[in-house]
Amino acid sequence: MRSTGASSTRRVGSPAARADIDELYQSTADLPEKKSPAAQNLTWSRRQGIPQTSGARRIIPVNAPRHVVIIGAGITGAFAAHHLLKAGVRVTVLEAREKGAGSSSRSAACLRQQFSTPATVQAMVYSVAAYRRFAEEFRCSDGQGDVLVQNGYLFLYDRPDASDSPEHHSQRWKQAQSTVAMQQAHGLRDVELLSPEAIEDRFPHIRSDDLVGATFCPSDGFLRADMVYQEGFRRVVEMGGVLRQNEAVTGGVFDSNGRLQAVETSAGDRIEADIFINATNAWAPRVSESLGGSTLPISPIKRYLYFIERGPSITGDQLLSWPMTITSSRAYCRPENAEQLLAGWAHAAEAEPGFDWDDQDHIEPGFFHRSGLDNYGYQLWLQLAEALSIVGEFAGLAATTSGFYAVTPDHNPLIGFDPLQPTLLQVAGFSGHGAMMGPFSGAAAAAMALAGETLDQLDIEGTSIDLRHLIVGRQFNAGEGLVI
């Protein structure tokens, strides 16, 4: 694997490099703003210009990996595989169960570009554009690739004088206003601030009398997550990628220097590759340790979703037009289909690092919608009804589902080579936003795999996206402020 010594990148793997990374991460707040290069037809590139691809011409660096094993067949694995196959790399995906069996099939799959840091806003502007052209990129047959529903995404803010903690709410609204200005300056042109009158005008189902305002981005919305991984892996296999399901990675095979050379699987096989991508999200810490990687700071945390039946109070078409909406208490909902509203609300929960497969679907009695009127689903329903009063007239809770968030201390994922294991690339810890980030994280992972090193910048479709806040082994000094 090549080490270029280029100033734009930091090779990980040694204590010196680790100190360098720490210093680098700490200093990100002081960086001068980068200018986007002129629009170019790049799929991705390195700042110092070695590996580049374009639709017309593909250049594979001399020491580029010939074979990459991706562990985990969720949304992240699908995009990473697709990017690598496009670059001409041989790809094998190993999945312990079936594609989508992890969080990807249990996700609310909401999608927003409204984040609190410029790099994540830029990453999500790219992801939304990529999801918009998903059907074409993944060569889906008619109707099979419409994965993106752009109903918009609305954050509601309470009037400080109508709340118990006026100072807190006043601060939050001020912060929201400056965040919108930052988002607009970093490419999210259609995000806007709404007055209570504008909210009522556009969204008559929302009570605006206790609101100071809202932020709204019409190109946000939600995804059809099942379509993303089903169609994603259909295309991956069509392109020559190998998908081995019901075959878990159980350990690694190392050379005399302790370098990972191959993985062992539950089928008793041993698969060699140049690079191994750990795309197992909530399972990533245990997979990392089994492959000689570092102890990843990722906490699996249980999250529940509820399906609320519409009933006759509004029509199916009205429900289908609603944007994804987050109340001031961070309870959220969006239309699932013409009959149901999908809703969620993060509760205080302990991490479950030793969770088992079946724990994904284990619903504690206090969270089960049929376990009595004091269950969490009813609290959530009431909470939503305060902001969207028509929801109080809905017919009832129909179902509860659950899964694990893979939470990092700063709510940003870990994307980069492992400090202890130079052939292991970590792409995990999505902290509740991994479905929406799929195109970006797949692109970043593929670019690093091709470069053979951790990159601190991704040049993509005319924008340079800073990657330093994603480095594995970073310190967690700053974090994502808009977390659901």
Ligand SMILES: Cc1cc2nc3c(=O)[nH]c(=O)nc-3n(C[C@H](O)[C@H](O)[C@H](O)COP(=O)(O)OP(=O)(O)OC[C@H]3O[C@@H](n4cnc5c(N)ncnc54)[C@H](O)[C@@H]3O)c2cc1C
């Ligand atoms: C309730 C809930 C709501 C969410 N809401 C949103 C949202 O609104 N928006 C959003 O963007 N994100 C949301 N998320 C998060 C999002 O779903 C995840 O971040 C995303 O799906 C992660 O995809 P992934 O491919 O990285 O991981 P996963 O989909 O979890 O895939 C990892 C795969 O690795 C496999 N695996 C594990 N161990 C091994 C092994 N040893 N060998 C081989 N394979 C293995 C698993 O079977 C699994 O299929 C939500 C998650 C939950 C649970």
